[in-house]
Structures are given as C-alpha cells and as structure tokens.
Amino acid sequence: MRSCDVLIIGGGPAGLSVASSLSPDILSIIVHQDSEIGKPVRTSGGSFLSDMRALSIPEKYYQLIDRLDFYSDKSEALFNIETDKMVVLDITGLYQYLASLSDDKSRELLLSTKFITTEQQADGSFISTIRGRKSGEETIQSKYIIDATGWQCAVLGALGHGRKPDRTGIGTEYEFEQSDYPMNRAILFVGSHVLSGYGWVFPTNYNRIRLGVGVIKPDTDESPRDVMNALLASGFLDKLGVKVPDDFETNSGIIPSVAFEEKVIFGNMIRVGDSANCATPIAGEGIRIAIEQGRLLGEALSKTIAQKSPSYLQAYEKSYGAKYARDYKIGFWANQRITGYKPADWDKSVRRINSLSEAQMIQLLRSRFNLKSLLRTGFLHLKRKLFG
Ligand SMILES: Cc1cc2nc3c(=O)[nH]c(=O)nc-3n(C[C@H](O)[C@H](O)[C@H](O)COP(=O)(O)OP(=O)(O)OC[C@H]3O[C@@H](n4cnc5c(N)ncnc54)[C@H](O)[C@@H]3O)c2cc1C
Numbered sequence: 001m002r003s004c005d006v007l008i009i010g011g012g013p014a015g016l017s018v019a020s021s022l023s024p025d026i027l028s029i030i031v032h033q034d035s036e037i038g039k040p041v042r043t044s045g046g047s048f049l050s051d052m053r054a055l056s057i058p059e060k061y062y063q064l065i066d067r068l069d070f071y072s073d074k075s076e077a078l079f080n081i082e083t084d085k086m087v088v089l090d091i092t093g094l095y096q097y098l099a100s101l102s103d104d105k106s107r108e109l110l111l112s113t114k115f116i117t118t119e120q121q122a123d124g125s126f127i128s129t130i131r132g133r134k135s136g137e138e139t140i141q142s143k144y145i146i147d148a149t150g151w152q153c154a155v156l157g158a159l160g161h162g163r164k165p166d167r168t169g170i171g172t173e174y175e176f177e178q179s180d181y182p183m184n185r186a187i188l189f190v191g192s193h194v195l196s197g198y199g200w201v202f203p204t205n206y207n208r209i210r211l212g213v214g215v216i217k218p219d220t221d222e223s224p225r226d227v228m229n230a231l232l233a234s235g236f237l238d239k240l241g242v243k244v245p246d247d248f249e250t251n252s253g254i255i256p257s258v259a260f261e262e263k264v265i266f267g268n269m270i271r272v273g274d275s276a277n278c279a280t281p282i283a284g285e286g287i288r289i290a291i292e293q294g295r296l297l298g299e300a301l302s303k304t305i306a307q308k309s310p311s312y313l314q315a316y317e318k319s320y321g322a323k324y325a326r327d328y329k330i331g332f333w334a335n336q337r338i339t340g341y342k343p344a345d346w347d348k349s350v351r352r353i354n355s356l357s358e359a360q361m362i363q364l365l366r367s368r369f370n371l372k373s374l375l376r377t378g379f380l381h382l383k384r385k386l387f388g
Pocket residue numbers: 009010011012013014015031032033034042043044045046047113114115116148149150151152154169170171172214252253254255272273274275278279284285286287288290
C-alpha cells in the first residue's frame with residue numbers, strides 16, 4: 001500500500017496550492033481525476049491584478065482588464081477602471097504553473113485517478129481507495145486527508161461530514177477568436193437573457209474571448225445550454241459587439257451556491273477551496289481565494305505536523321472564518337434575493353451600479369461590505385420608503 005503524510009484529493013487551485021506550501025520533508029500525494037492539470041477548463045477566470053501580484057502569479061498568466069461594462073435589458077453602467085484593475089486568467093497555464101510549484105517537493109501527482117472513498121482508522125489515519133483509469137483500484141494510507149474536490153465535496157461525503165451542495169451555480173462558456181473585440185474590456189450582463197444568474201464576456205491573453213452564462217439550480221429549470229441558445233438567437237450580443245463563429249470551444253463547470261460555514265477542520269480531515277464554499281457569493285469568484293487559502297493551509301499543516309500541535313490548524317480555521325464569514329453571509333442573502341429578480345428589477349439595479357464610484361462597484365463585485373456603505377444603503381432605502 002502507498003502511504004504519505006498528506007493525501008490531497010483534487011488538483012484544482014486549492015489542492016495544488018496546499019501541496020506547494022507544505023514543508024519539503026512532508027510526503028504528499030495529489031489524486032486528480034482529470035488526465036491533465038487545468039484541462040478541461042471549468043471556470044471563467046475573472047480576478048484582480050492586486051491579488052495576482054500579492055500571490056506572485058507571473059504576468060504571462062493573465063490578461064489585464066481596465067474597462068468593465070454592465071448591461072441589463074434597458075440600462076447600462078460603463079466603468080474605466082483606474083485603481084483596482086481586473087484580470088482574466090489563462091486557466092490551463094496558471095494551474096500548470098501552480099502544479100509546478102511543488103515539483104521540487106516530496107509530492108506525487110496521480111492523474112486520471114479518481115478518489116472513491118476513505119475510512120478513518122482508530123489511530124486517526126485514513127485508508128483511502130482510489131481508481132486509476134489504467135492502473136485500477138488501490139489503497140493509500142495517510143495521516144491527513146484534504147478535500148480539495150470543489151463542489152463535489154467527495155471526502156466530506158465519504159466521511160459523513162457533509163455532502164454535495166443542494167444549490168449550485170452551473171455555467172457554460174464558449175471560447176473563440178474575435179479579431180475586432182477590445183481585449184481590455186470585460187462585460188457582465190443580466191436581465192431577461194439570463195434571468196436566474198448572469199452572463200459574461202471575458203477576453204483572454206491568448207487572443208480568444210470567453211462568452212458565458214451561469215444559472216442557479218434549483219432556482220431555475222433552465223439549463224445554461226438553453227439560456228445560451230436563446231441568447232445566441234436573441235440579437236442581444238450585437239449590442240455587446242460580440243460575434244460567435246461556428247467554431248468554438250465549450251467549457252462548463254459547477255460552483256456551490258449555499259450559505260457559508262466556518263468549519264473547515266474535522267480532526268485530520270480538512271476542506272479547502274470550493275469544498276469549503278470559498279467563492280464570493282455575489283460574483284462566484286474563488287480562484288484567488290482557493291490559492292491563498294490553500295497556501296495558508298499548507299503552512300499551518302506543516303507547523304502542526306512539525307510541532308505535533310493542532311493549534312496552527314485551529315488558528316487557520318479561525319482566520320478563515322474571521323476573513324470571510326460576515327461578508328459572505330451578507331453576500332449570500334443578496335445572492336438569494338437577486339435570483340428572484342425580474343428584468344425591470346435588473347434595470348433598476350444596473351442604474352444603481354451606474355451611480356456607484358469605481359471603488360464601490362469593485363467592492364460589490366468582491367462581496368466586501370463595509371459598515372459605512374451598509375448604513376448608507378439602509379438609510380437610502382428608508383428614505384425612499386418614507387419620501388418615495
Ligand atoms: C461557470 C463558473 C465560472 C466561474 N468563474 C469564476 C471567475 O470568473 N473567477 C474566479 O475566481 N472563480 C470563478 N469560478 C469559481 C472557481 O472556479 C472556483 O472557486 C475554484 O475553481 C475553486 O478551486 P478548487 O480547487 O477548490 O476546486 P476546483 O477548481 O473545482 O478543483 C477541484 C478538482 O478536483 C477534481 N476532483 C473532483 N472530485 C474528484 C475525485 N473524486 N477524485 C479526484 N479528483 C476529483 C476535479 O476534477 C477538479 O479539477 C467559477 C466557477 C464556475 C463553475
């Protein structure tokens with residue numbers, strides 16, 4: 001039987017980042033069901049320049065965005081972003097780079113290999129069953145196990161600590177070349193074309209643009225494919241300056257859309273990334289958070305193993321909750337409200353976005369809510385109710 005200190009299930013940004021920040025003497029194995037890291041693409045890759053710099057991600061893995069346009073059926077809000085600029089990530093390139101950061105460690109990467117189940121032993125260790133596409137079934141013994149399987153929450157499910165989320169965002173994206181599209185401009189659109197969700201146009205740094213739509217299930221019966229087909233037939237894309245050719249690549253993915261829970265440590269089993277519901281509740285943006293949390297978890301786990309003390313992991317869990325819980329609770333409340341919006345509500349919302357400063361709009365996208373802006377929103381709401 002293979003054995004290791006830390007078994008990481010899932011080779012997305014969260015799992016890869018845990019591996020890259022473990023101490024070199026810790027033996028880790030990553031089990032990843034896909035045959036390549038970063039392929040197929042299951043995400044659209046919008047993020048922020050300041051975060052990519054803080055995470056030391058090389059510039060070659062993103063396209064800089066300094067214009068962001070919001071559209072609903074009858075309103076628009078157009079921003080030239082001067083300060084907190086956005087980026088669109090080259091997902092395959094970035095994830096392969098994240099994997100390379102643990103190449104020089106005692107880390108094994110098992111591709112085309114699916115985690116099936118795990119059982120905790122009396123001494124707290126785990127015996128996990130995995131199945132390789134060619135190598136078949138085998139077991140791995142590990143002291144720790146990390147659930148980095150994204151929305152699938154595969155390890156949580158196997159150990160009875162949780163299950164797949166019952167509310168999810170599902171997205172479909174077409175990727176293609178369009179030579180006359182301005183590659184510094186991203187678009188977000190809402191309204192009758194994507195009623196229970198939103199659509200986006202994200203240009204990449206490899207000369208292609210991504211046109212996507214995401215819907216929330218079970219809030220709507222429509223599939224993203226139905227929504228995309230109706231959008232293509234609607235003529236709305238002409239208004240956005242987007243022309244879809246006959247030949248395009250399709251990406252699709254799923255993200256949890258449920259209330260945030262602060263608990264991430266279950267003894268020697270830890271969840272990170274989307275399996276810990278890390279993505280922002282307003283825009284569903286989780287890549288930078290998965291990388292950051294993965295790295296912090298790797299460091300905390302290394303100290304816990306070296307010092308034989310759980311206090312480092314406990315501090316990690318506490319800081320995760322302190323950083324995100326309040327904003328994500330407010331953001332999730334808003335997320336539930338807006339999925340019931342009608343086109344006229346979206347027109348009103350986009351008009352409100354148009355009245356925000358650039359900094360306020362970006363804070364909203366980041367699902368960050370400071371007390372001052374909450375009080376101001378509450379005051380304006382009250383004023384409207386009292387005086388019309
Ligand atoms: C349509 C869509 C659009 C999005 N847009 C953005 C965006 O613009 N910006 C942004 O920052 N975030 C976005 N996100 C969210 C972002 O993709 C996630 O927050 C991020 O990928 C979380 O990383 P992760 O490593 O936790 O999980 P994942 O990226 O989901 O990685 C988990 C990996 O585990 C593997 N796996 C699952 N089960 C098993 C198993 N049993 N055995 C072995 N391997 C397994 C999967 O194949 C997967 O590759 C989007 C998500 C979706 C679905």
